[in-house]
Amino acid sequence: MLESHQRFHSANGKRQILIADDELINRELLRAVLQDTYELHFATNGQEALDAMRKHRETLSLVLLDLLMPVMSGMELLRAARADATIAQIPVIVISGDIDSEIECLQAGAMDFIPKPYPKPGVILARVLRTIELSEDRDIISSTERDELTGLYNREYFYRYVEQFDLYHRDAPMDALVVDVNHFHMINERFGTSYGDLVLRQIAEALLTAVQPAEGFVCRREADTFLIYCPHGVDYDGILANASIRLTNGDRQGNRIWLRMGVYANVDKMLDVERRFDRAKRAADTVQGSFARRIGIYDDTMHERELYSEQLIENFDSAINEHQFSVFFQPKFDVQSEPPILASAEALVRWFHPTMGMINPGVFIPLFEENGLVQRLDLYVWRAAAAQIREWKERFGISIAVSVNVSRIDMYDPYLVETLQEVVRDNDIDPSELVLEITESAYTQDSQQIIETVNRLRDLGFRVEMDDFGTGYSSLNMISSLPIDALKLDMQFVRSAFSGTQDTRMLEVIIDIADYLSVPVIAEGVETEAQMLTLREMGCDVVQGFFFSRPVPPEEFERFILERKAVEARVREGDGNDARRGTHKQTAVTYGRIVQALAADYFGIYYVDIQTGAYAEYGAHHKYRSLGIDTTGTDFFADTKRNIERVVYPDDIEMLQATLTKDNIEDSLNRTGVFTVTYRIMFEDGPSYVHLKATRMVGGNDKHIVIGVSNVDEQIRREQERARAIRLANQDALTGVKSKLAYSQDERKLDRAIAAGGQGPFAVVVFDVNDLKYVNDTQGHAAGDQYLKDACTIICQTFKHSPVYRIGGDEFVAILRGTDYAAREQLMAQLDVNNRTDVHGGGVSIAGGIAEFQKDTDQRLAAVFKRADTAMYENKRRLKGTSGSSIR
Amino acid sequence: MTLDDLAAYGANVQEGLGRCMNMEAFYLQLVETIKAEPNFDALAAAIDAGDLDAAFSASHALKGVLSNLSLTPLQKPMEELCELLRAHTDMDYAPLMAEITQQLERFRAL
Numbered sequence: 002m003l004e005s006h007q008r009f010h011s012a013n014g015k016r017q018i019l020i021a022d023d024e025l026i027n028r029e030l031l032r033a034v035l036q037d038t039y040e041l042h043f044a045t046n047g048q049e050a051l052d053a054m055r056k057h058r059e060t061l062s063l064v065l066l067d068l069l070m071p072v073m074s075g076m077e078l079l080r081a082a083r084a085d086a087t088i089a090q091i092p093v094i095v096i097s098g099d100i101d102s103e104i105e106c107l108q109a110g111a112m113d114f115i116p117k118p119y120p121k122p123g124v125i126l127a128r129v130l131r132t133i134e135l136s137e138d139r140d141i142i143s144s145t146e147r148d149e150l151t152g153l154y155n156r157e158y159f160y161r162y163v164e165q166f167d168l169y170h171r172d173a174p175m176d177a178l179v180v181d182v183n184h185f186h187m188i189n190e191r192f193g194t195s196y197g198d199l200v201l202r203q204i205a206e207a208l209l210t211a212v213q214p215a216e217g218f219v220c221r222r223e224a225d226t227f228l229i230y231c232p233h234g235v236d237y238d239g240i241l242a243n244a245s246i247r248l249t250n251g252d253r254q255g256n257r258i259w260l261r262m263g264v265y266a267n268v269d270k271m272l273d274v275e276r277r278f279d280r281a282k283r284a285a286d287t288v289q290g291s292f293a294r295r296i297g298i299y300d301d302t303m304h305e306r307e308l309y310s311e312q313l314i315e316n317f318d319s320a321i322n323e324h325q326f327s328v329f330f331q332p333k334f335d336v337q338s339e340p341p342i343l344a345s346a347e348a349l350v351r352w353f354h355p356t357m358g359m360i361n362p363g364v365f366i367p368l369f370e371e372n373g374l375v376q377r378l379d380l381y382v383w384r385a386a387a388a389q390i391r392e393w394k395e396r397f398g399i400s401i402a403v404s405v406n407v408s409r410i411d412m413y414d415p416y417l418v419e420t421l422q423e424v425v426r427d428n429d430i431d432p433s434e435l436v437l438e439i440t441e442s443a444y445t446q447d448s449q450q451i452i453e454t455v456n457r458l459r460d461l462g463f464r465v466e467m468d469d470f471g472t473g474y475s476s477l478n479m480i481s482s483l484p485i486d487a488l489k490l491d492m493q494f495v496r497s498a499f500s501g502t503q504d505t506r507m508l509e510v511i512i513d514i515a516d517y518l519s520v521p522v523i524a525e526g527v528e529t530e531a532q533m534l535t536l537r538e539m540g541c542d543v544v545q546g547f548f549f550s551r552p553v554p555p556e557e558f559e560r561f562i563l564e565r566k567a568v569e570a571r572v573r574e575g576d577g578n579d580a581r582r583g584t585h586k587q588t589a590v591t592y593g594r595i596v597q598a599l600a601a602d603y604f605g606i607y608y609v610d611i612q613t614g615a616y617a618e619y620g621a622h623h624k625y626r627s628l629g630i631d632t633t634g635t636d637f638f639a640d641t642k643r644n645i646e647r648v649v650y651p652d653d654i655e656m657l658q659a660t661l662t663k664d665n666i667e668d669s670l671n672r673t674g675v676f677t678v679t680y681r682i683m684f685e686d687g688p689s690y691v692h693l694k695a696t697r698m699v700g701g702n703d704k705h706i707v708i709g710v711s712n713v714d715e716q717i718r719r720e721q722e723r724a725r726a727i728r729l730a731n732q733d734a735l736t737g738v739k740s741k742l743a744y745s746q747d748e749r750k751l752d753r754a755i756a757a758g759g760q761g762p763f764a765v766v767v768f769d770v771n772d773l774k775y776v777n778d779t780q781g782h783a784a785g786d787q788y789l790k791d792a793c794t795i796i797c798q799t800f801k802h803s804p805v806y807r808i809g810g811d812e813f814v815a816i817l818r819g820t821d822y823a824a825r826e827q828l829m830a831q832l833d834v835n836n837r838t839d840v841h842g843g844g845v846s847i848a849g850g851i852a853e854f855q856k857d858t859d860q861r862l863a864a865v866f867k868r869a870d871t872a873m874y875e876n877k878r879r880l881k882g883t884s885g886s887s888i889r
Numbered sequence: 890m891t892l893d894d895l896a897a898y899g900a901n902v903q904e905g906l907g908r909c910m911n912m913e914a915f916y917l918q919l920v921e922t923i924k925a926e927p928n929f930d931a932l933a934a935a936i937d938a939g940d941l942d943a944a945f946s947a948s949h950a951l952k953g954v955l956s957n958l959s960l961t962p963l964q965k966p967m968e969e970l971c972e973l974l975r976a977h978t979d980m981d982y983a984p985l986m987a988e989i990t991q992q993l994e995r996f997r998a999l
Contacts, residue, residue, distance in 0.1 A: 026954040118956035
C-alpha cells in the first residue's frame with residue numbers, strides 16, 4: 002500500500018509525518034487534511050510503521066497511529082518504539098474509535114489521542130501542530146543539556162547538575178576526575194575527524210558504563226576532555242582501564258587509544274565546581290606524554306604550587322606600584338658585520354619580590370598570560386623600555402631600538418594602537434625605535450584581525466618582528482603574505498638544530514627562504530661562537546643569546562653601546578674594520594675581507610707583484626703543508642703552473658692551467674675588481690674543493706695583488722645539501738610535482754614579469770580531484786593517496802609541457818604557455834573526455850577550470866587564478882550533477 | 890451518485906464532506922469505493938464460520954471508514970455489531986447482518 006501514496010511525497014522543507022492506518026479511506030482523508038502543510042509517509046501496518054520510523058528517524062516530526070492493524074497493532078508499535086532509544090523521541094498521536102483505549106495509549110507513551118470518526122480538519126491540524134511543537138521544545142531543552150556528539154551532559158549543564166547534587170548530598174565525599182585522550186589530534190589527523198568522533202563516542206560510552214554503577218556522572222567538557230563527578234574512592238584504575246579501549250575496525254586494527262586521568266580526590270565543596278575540575282585537569286596534565294604513569298593525582302605539591310600562583314597574582318598590584326618589576330636588556334648583534342656589532346636590544350622583565358626574591362619569568366609570565374594581568378605588565382615594560390631608549394639617546398647620542406613583547410591578549414585590545422602611540426609620544430621617541438615582538442601563534446589564530454592591527458601599527462611607523470617562529474604553527478608560505486619586518490627564530494628551534502645530530506638543514510632552508518623574501522632573520526638562544534658562526538654563514542642577520550650576553554640591567558648594557566660607538570668612530574676614521582661580510586650578498590671584496598681572510602679562512606695567501614711575478618706566501622699551515630709551495634718566489638705564474646700538475650685533482654688541471662694566467666687575472670680584476678676560480682686539490686684523504694680569489698691591494702696604483710686560497714669543500718657540500726633541501730621543499734612529497742611553496746615563488750616571479758609588462762600569453766588551469774574525501778573515508782588513506790597520484794598523472798599527461806603544482810589536499814594548478822597554451826582548448830576537452838569515461842568506469846574524476854591572462858587588465862597571477870578557480874567550481878557542479886552520483 | 894442521492898439515502902453529507910476539506914469530487918470518490926469494500930464479504934464469511942475475532946476485525950475496520958464518511962444508515966448497525974463482537978456476545982447475528990446487507994444493497998443502488 003505504501004507505493005500508492007508515493008506520488009504525494011515531496012522533497013521540500015516541510016516537516017514530515019508518518020500516517021499508519023490499514024484503511025485506504027482513512028489514510029486518504031488524513032492526507033487531504035495534512036498534505037498542504039506536511040510531507041507525508043504512509044504505512045499500512047505496525048511493522049511497516051516501525052520500519053518507517055527507523056528509516057526516517059532523523060526527519061520524522063510525528064506519527065499518526067491507528068490501533069487496530071494487521072501484522073503489528075498500534076499498541077505493540079507504541080511499546081516497541083518506546084523501547085528503541087533511536088526512535089523513542091518521535092512523538093506519536095493515536096487515532097482510534099476505541100475511546101476506552103485512550104488512557105492505555107497515553108500511558109504507553111502516546112502524546113495525544115484523537116477519536117474516530119475524525120474531528121473537523123481544523124481540529125486535527127491544530128492538535129498535530131501543538132504536539133509537534135511541544136516535542137520540539139522538549140528536544141531543544143534536552144539538546145541544551147547534552148553534548149551533541151556523545152549524548153553526555155554538556156559542560157554548563159554538568160556544572161549546574163553538580164551544584165544541585167551537592168545541595169542534596171552536602172556531606173558525601175566526592176572526587177572530581179578529568180579524562181583526556183593522549184595525542185587526540187593525531188588520531189584526527191591520521192584517520193579523519195569522523196573516525197575521531199567515533200573514538201570520542203566510544204570513550205563516552207565506556208566512561209558512562211564504568212562510572213554509572215558508582216553513581217557518578219560524566220560530561221564532555223570540550224574536544225577530547227571528559228569530566229567525571231563521582232563518590233569518593235572509586236577505582237580510578239578500573240575506570241581508566243575500562244575506558245582505554247582497543248579499537249578494532251577495519252585495517253586500523255590495534256590502534257591503541259591511550260587515555261590519561263587527573264584526580265582531585267575528596268573535593269573541597271567550598272570551591273567553585275569549575276575550579277575543582279581545573280585542579281583535576283592540572284593533575285592530568287602532569288602525566289601528559291608519559292606512558293608509565295597514566296593517572297595524576299592533585300596532591301600537596303600541586304596545591305602548594307597553586308597557592309604560590311595565587312600569591313603571585315595577589316601581589317601583582319603592589320609589585321607594579323612598588324616597581325618590583327625591573328626591565329633588563331639583552332643585546333642583539335648584527336653578525337653580518339665584521340666584527341659583529343650591536344644592532345638593538347630586547348627588553349625582558351624580571352621580578353624582584355621583597356620576600357620571595359627573584360622570581361623566574363618562566364613562572365609568572367605564563368600565569369599572568371592565563372588571567373590577563375600580562376596586559377598591564379606589558380604596558381609597564383613598554384613604558385620602561387621607551388624611557389630607556391630616550392635616556393640612551395640623550396646620554397650617548399645614539400638610537401638603540403628596543404623590542405618589547407606584545408602578548409596575544411594585547412592584540413585584542415581595541416586601544417592597543419592608541420596605547421602604543423601614547424607610550425612613544427610620552428617619551429618623545431620614534432615609533433621605529435620601539436620594536437614590537439608578536440608571537441607566531443597569534444598570527445594563526447584569528448589572523449585577519451591580527452593582520453589588520455599589525456598593518457595599522459606598521460603604517461604608523463612601528464616595526465614588527467614575528468616572535469617564536471618555528472614553534473610549529475605557521476608555514477613558510479605565510480611569511481610572504483604577513484606584514485612583518487623580521488622573523489625571530491624560536492630559541493628552542495635554534496637550540497635543537499644545534500644539539501645532538503646538529504641537523505641545521507631546516508634552519509638553512511628557513512633562512513634562505515626568508516632571505517629570498519627579503520625578511521631579515523633573528524636567531525635567539527645562541528650560546529656558542531660556533532653556533533653564531535654557522536648562523537652567520539647561513540645568512541642569518543641578527544643574533545641574540547648568551548654567546549653575546551645574558552639579559553642585563555640598563556647600566557651594564559651601556560658597555561655594548563660604548564663598544565658600538567667606538568667601532569663607529571673607527572669606521573669614520575677609515576679603519577675599515579666594520580666591513581660587511583656579504584657571504585650571501587656577494588658584495589665586492591674589500592681590504593677588510595682580506596684582513597679577515599688572513600686571520601681565518603684562507604690556508605694560502607699570496608702577495609704577488611702582478612708585473613714581475615715576484616711573490617711571497619703567508620700562512621700555509623697544519624695539514625696543508627703537504628702542498629709544498631715555497632714561501633717566496635720570483636715567478637708566481639710559472640711556479641703555480643708547475644705546482645698545479647702536482648697537487649690539483651687531474652680532472653681540473655687543464656681547466657685551471659687555462660684559467661690561472663696573468664692575462665686572465667688582470668682582465669678580470671680590471672673588469673670586476675676580483676678574480677675567482679674553484680677547483681679541487683688532492684689531499685691525502687681525497688679531493689677537496691678549494692676556492693681561489695684574487696684582488697688588488699687598496700688603491701688603484703698598487704701593482705700588487707693578493708691571492709687567497711680557501712678550502713670550501715664543506716661549504717660546497719653544504720650548498721649542495723641546501724640545494725637539495727630547497728628542492729625538497731619545492732617538491733610535493735606524494736606526487737612529485739611542484740609544491741605550494743614552489744607555486745608561491747613562481748607566482749612572485751610571474752607577478753614581477755607582469756608588473757614589468759614583459760609577460761607573454763599564458764593560462765592558468767585549476768584542478769580539483771573529486772571524491773578524494775570519499776575514497777579516504779571508505780577505502781583508507783593509502784587508497785586516497787593512490788587516487789591522488791592517479792589524478793596527478795592524468796593532469797601531467799594531459800598538460801605535458803606545463804609546470805603542475807599541488808597547492809592543496811586535492812587541488813592542483815598548471816600554468817600553460819607555448820605548446821600547451823596554443824592547444825589549451827583541446828587539452829581541456831581531453832580532460833573532460835577523460836572524466837566522462839573514467840567516471841563511468843569508477844575511476845578518477847577531475848574538475849578543471851581555465852582562465853587566460855588578460856594583458857590589459859590582469860595585474861597579478863592571482864586574478865587569473867581566481868577566474869580559473871571559479872570556472873573549476875562551475876565544472877565541478879556540472880560533474881556532480883551529471884555523473885557524480887555514479888561514483889558514490 | 891450525487892450529494893443529493895447520498896443525503897436522500899440518509900448520509901450526514903455535511904459532516905462527511907467537512908472531513909474531505911469540502912472537496913465534493915474527493916468525497917464522492919471515497920464513498921464510491923465502499924461499494925466494492927471487501928470487508929463486507931469478510932465480515933459475512935466470518936459470521937457464518939462463527940469466527941468472532943475475524944468478524945470483529947472486519948466490523949471494526951468498516952465502522953471506522955463508514956463513520957469517517959458519515960454513511961449513517963450503514964454506520965449505525967455496524968457500530969452496534971462491532972461492540973457486540975468485541976464482547977464476544979453469544980447471540981444470533983443474522984437479523985443485524987440482514988439490516989446491514991439491506992442498507993448496503995440500498996447504498997449500492999445509488
